[in-house]
Amino acid sequence: MTDEPGKPVSRPSRIAAETPWYDLFSRGARDWLRHNQKVREAVRGRLPELLTGGDLITRPENRTVLVPVRFLEHSRFRLLDPGAQGGAGQGKGEAGQVLRPASDESDNAQGGAGTEDGEVRFVLELKVDEIVDWLWEELKLPDLKPKRSASLDDPEYVREGWDKRGAHSRLDRRRTIKEAVKRRAIQEAPIPFVNEDLRFRQLVRRTTPALNAAVIFALDVSGSMQEAERKLAKTFFFFALQGIRRQYPKVETVFLAHTVEAWEFPEEQFFQVAGGGGTVTSSVLKLAKDVLEKRFDPSRYNAYVFYASDGENASEDREAAGGLLEELAAKINYTGYVQTDGSAYRPSETQMIELFRALHDKGLPAGAARLASIDDVWNAIREFFQDEAAAA
Amino acid sequence: MNESLEEYSVGLETLAKKLGLDYYPVDFELAPASLMTEIAVYGLPVRMPHWSFGVRYIHQLVRQSMGHSRIFEVMFPGDPCHAYLMDGNTIAENTLVTAHVLGHADFSKNNALFARFHEQAGANIIEMAAAHAHRIQQAIDDIGTERVEAVLDAALALESHVDMDKELHRSPYPTRADAKKEQPKNPFQARFERLPEAKAAPEEVPEHPPRIPVPPHPEYDLLWFIAQYAPDLEQWERDIFLSVRAESLYFYPVFACQIMNEGWASYWHARLLREAEFLPQPLYLSAIKAHSDVVRPFAADEQAALQVNPYHLGFTLWERIVEQRGMDEARRICREEDDFGFVRNYLDRELAESLSLFAYEAKNDGEIRVVTRDLNAIREAILAPKFNYGAPRIAATEMRQDGTLVLTHDHASDGRGLDVARGNRVIQYIRRVWRRPVRLNTVDSRGEPHELSA
Numbered sequence: 001m002t003d004e005p006g007k008p009v010s011r012p013s014r015i016a017a018e019t020p021w022y023d024l025f026s027r028g029a030r031d032w033l034r035h036n037q038k039v040r041e042a043v044r045g046r047l048p049e050l051l052t053g054g055d056l057i058t059r060p061e062n063r064t065v066l067v068p069v070r071f072l073e074h075s076r077f078r079l080l081d082p083g084a085q086g087g088a089g090q091g092k093g094e095a096g097q098v099l100r101p102a103s104d105e106s107d108n109a110q111g112g113a114g115t116e117d118g119e120v121r122f123v124l125e126l127k128v129d130e131i132v133d134w135l136w137e138e139l140k141l142p143d144l145k146p147k148r149s150a151s152l153d154d155p156e157y158v159r160e161g162w163d164k165r166g167a168h169s170r171l172d173r174r175r176t177i178k179e180a181v182k183r184r185a186i187q188e189a190p191i192p193f194v195n196e197d198l199r200f201r202q203l204v205r206r207t208t209p210a211l212n213a214a215v216i217f218a219l220d221v222s223g224s225m226q227e228a229e230r231k232l233a234k235t236f237f238f239f240a241l242q243g244i245r246r247q248y249p250k251v252e253t254v255f256l257a258h259t260v261e262a263w264e265f266p267e268e269q270f271f272q273v274a275g276g277g278g279t280v281t282s283s284v285l286k287l288a289k290d291v292l293e294k295r296f297d298p299s300r301y302n303a304y305v306f307y308a309s310d311g312e313n314a315s316e317d318r319e320a321a322g323g324l325l326e327e328l329a330a331k332i333n334y335t336g337y338v339q340t341d342g343s344a345y346r347p348s349e350t351q352m353i354e355l356f357r358a359l360h361d362k363g364l365p366a367g368a369a370r371l372a373s374i375d376d377v378w379n380a381i382r383e384f385f386q387d388e389a390a391a392a
Numbered sequence: 393m394n395e396s397l398e399e400y401s402v403g404l405e406t407l408a409k410k411l412g413l414d415y416y417p418v419d420f421e422l423a424p425a426s427l428m429t430e431i432a433v434y435g436l437p438v439r440m441p442h443w444s445f446g447v448r449y450i451h452q453l454v455r456q457s458m459g460h461s462r463i464f465e466v467m468f469p470g471d472p473c474h475a476y477l478m479d480g481n482t483i484a485e486n487t488l489v490t491a492h493v494l495g496h497a498d499f500s501k502n503n504a505l506f507a508r509f510h511e512q513a514g515a516n517i518i519e520m521a522a523a524h525a526h527r528i529q530q531a532i533d534d535i536g537t538e539r540v541e542a543v544l545d546a547a548l549a550l551e552s553h554v555d556m557d558k559e560l561h562r563s564p565y566p567t568r569a570d571a572k573k574e575q576p577k578n579p580f581q582a583r584f585e586r587l588p589e590a591k592a593a594p595e596e597v598p599e600h601p602p603r604i605p606v607p608p609h610p611e612y613d614l615l616w617f618i619a620q621y622a623p624d625l626e627q628w629e630r631d632i633f634l635s636v637r638a639e640s641l642y643f644y645p646v647f648a649c650q651i652m653n654e655g656w657a658s659y660w661h662a663r664l665l666r667e668a669e670f671l672p673q674p675l676y677l678s679a680i681k682a683h684s685d686v687v688r689p690f691a692a693d694e695q696a697a698l699q700v701n702p703y704h705l706g707f708t709l710w711e712r713i714v715e716q717r718g719m720d721e722a723r724r725i726c727r728e729e730d731d732f733g734f735v736r737n738y739l740d741r742e743l744a745e746s747l748s749l750f751a752y753e754a755k756n757d758g759e760i761r762v763v764t765r766d767l768n769a770i771r772e773a774i775l776a777p778k779f780n781y782g783a784p785r786i787a788a789t790e791m792r793q794d795g796t797l798v799l800t801h802d803h804a805s806d807g808r809g810l811d812v813a814r815g816n817r818v819i820q821y822i823r824r825v826w827r828r829p830v831r832l833n834t835v836d837s838r839g840e841p842h843e844l845s846a
Contacts, residue, residue, distance in 0.1 A: 027445070028429065028445065028449030028450075028452075030446070031443050031444075031445040031446030031449065032446030032450055034441070035446040036446075038443055074442075074443070074444035076783065076814065077549075077786055077801075077811075077815060079784050079811065080808050080810060080836075086751060086752065086763070087699070087751070087752055087773055087776075088749060088751055088773035089696055089697055089762075090697050090700050090749050091748055092696055093750060095763060097761065099760040099762060100760040101758070
């Protein structure tokens with residue numbers, strides 16, 4: 001016997017998916033956990049769509065994303081929605097009488113048969129790291145390698161062995177007493193300490209590969225970059241950054257925007273910047289070069305530059321941009337270029353793509369990709385990271 | 393508390409026997425609320441694992457926590473019957489429930505639909521379902537969750553697509569028309585063959601009688617058909633399909649007789665309590681209060697309900713049948729009818745008016761309107777969700793040379809086409825076990841033919 005007044009449940013409830021507030025040994029809980037596992041798999045399948053919104057780029061203190069999800073539906077054959085559902089009821093009312101008026105919110109267009117399950121949603125909390133791990137697994141991307149050239153090594157002093165001479169600050173008392181005890185054991189009338197007993201720690205200069213990374217994001221904010229194109233660029237930047245973060249313990253980011261001139265922006269403002277007028281790429285390349293030289297010594301930093309634009313550049317700027325690019329590419333780990341085609345038509349060979357291809361052909365670590373839709377982001381990420389790993 | 397409940401239940405059983413109730417023995421068990429919830433969700437105390445039950449489980453917990461649903465008792469017919477009572481209920485409530493269960497036990501022994509399943513499946517559905525669950529768990533351990541789940545996705549999606557008129561253990565179609573020789577020739581054909589000119593032609597009787605196509609007729613027993621004829625189906629997969637089918641056949645009488653069965657049990661719990669002179673007065677009063685909470689048309693604070701409470705409708709119908717036609721006639725109806733016959737034959741105008749039943753329509757914009765108080769419309773509105781086990785009528789109609797399975801939706805009977813998104817997902821589930829293309833013919837919202845394929 002159940003006692004169910006015929007009222008559909010309409011209050012949305014939130015149930016956290018990961019809190020074991022119920023008995024873990026029940027069958028219902030077991031099947032519920034399996035359901036959640038399937039939801040996670042489903043979410044994983046449509047990660048790109050979920051991650052475009054929000055300020056995802058750098059939030060070290062807030063490294064999770066909340067994703068509202070519906071319950072999965074185990075489908076059965078059902079008849080088409082007839083537009084109106086009939087049923088039998090009991091109570092007062094004449095034929096034609098309205099029992100419940102139409103509601104303005106179309107969300108509430110629940111069938112009155114009372115058989116619909118109440119709309120219950122729950123929120124899935126995903127860790128950004130987890131997401132990026134999934135992606136790397138999914139895309140089968142190699143891990144990045146720090147540049148192995150001598151110039152990029154971080155010098156470091158490490159202790160290694162002992163010596164009888166050295167600075168007082170590095171006197172190893174324990175070792176010294178050990179030596180003294182040994183000596184006294186074989187001497188007739190030992191004196192407590194002699195200079196011969198002293199042992200000093202030795203330091204050796206070693207070099208280790210630098211594990212700092214600097215990532216410079218450059219974005220064309222001229223009038224031709226539309227909302228859709230910025231969104232593509234943002235998504236790409238986000239995942240490129242996450243990929244680099246996976247590898248290096250310390251990553252610093254710089255955000256540059258340009259039209260005919262170039263400026264540096266804090267991250268929060270970066271994607272809101274809107275400019276107008278023409279496009280002179282060399283301006284931002286020049287700024288990137290300055291930033292690198294002033295703040296990120298190429299011998300101590302693994303540097304990455306990613307540039308996004310719609311491919312248009314003033315034709316008289318071609319030579320300047322090409323020269324600066326070559327200079328940059330020679331110094332840093334990788335330069336990547338994404339051309340955000342968005343909805344607009346662009347010729348297949350734009351100036352920027354040609355310039356980056358030329359660098360690539362010269363054997364410099366550079367690559368270019370086109371983003372027409374969100375799906376292309378994954379291809380671009382795959383291309384860059386495989387390229388980079390191969391070049392390193 | 394258990395002692396007095398036991399004492400009362402002995403008294404109630406004696407009284408029930410005296411009043412002519414005829415049932416297999418009932419094993420009562422007091423169960424914790426968590427188990428009761430699971431039984432309500434799974435339909436059985438131990439049942440196969442599937443993620444969709446997890447969703448229902450959460451919904452049930454939410455409904456319970458909001459006070460929309462309260463479980464008093466779950467009863468499994470068989471020999472013996474098994475009844476689970478909620479251990480948190482008051483003794484008055486559980487006394488009422490005990491009497492209620494005796495009514496169910498009587499109904500399920502005597503009603504033809506229940507009796508038929510009992511005869512075919514043996515006496516213990518709980519053990520049968522537990523054995524299914526055990527074998528499926530075994531398959532999960534041997535083969536892996538993903539693959540077993542894919543089979544369960546398909547089988548459980550087709551849960552209601554069984555042919556209720558077919559046996560539990562059904563043999564395959566005859567492969568060849570062997571019976572042809574014995575078929576009496578039609579007289580015209582016989583005379584034609586005796587004509588001198590026609591001699592030569594019909595003599596070429598083929599060596600083998602022609603193959604009968606599979607399926608020979610539209611087959612609505614989809615679970616059985618797939619279990620029997622899916623190309624390359626493995627034994628464990630067939631086992632899952634047949635397990636789901638067996639459980640579905642078990643659930644059918646409960647589904648098809650809900651109004652009668654709950655009404656009958658409510659009639660008997662009311663009568664047994666009324667006539668049980670050994671019950672202390674206060675207990676009787678609180679039990680009757682519980683009765684009126686369950687057997688009521690709609691919540692006290694509402695004007696009307698958009699659902700007919702089967703307890704209330706069944707209870708009222710049975711009271712009147714017993715009053716006007718006598719107990720013998722009531723017992724005959726109880727044996728022979730299901731809800732369709734029960735509502736159509738015994739819900740009359742007078743009763744519909746006294747219960748103030750109406751048919752309503754709920755539009756997608758949320759407006760709900762009383763459509764009519766016409767008796768036939770009310771009957772059909774009550775019965776509509778029960779047609780064909782509550783599922784669209786879909787038959788397997790053809791198996792092509794390449795193994796393609798063709799399903800056909802009987803949209804003429806159902807009155808409209810199928811929900812395309814869900815239909816597509818279900819045939820994708822089927823595709824994974826059928827392992828050949830699956831096509832489904834239905835109509836779209838304009839009534840034009842529409843084919844889904846996977």
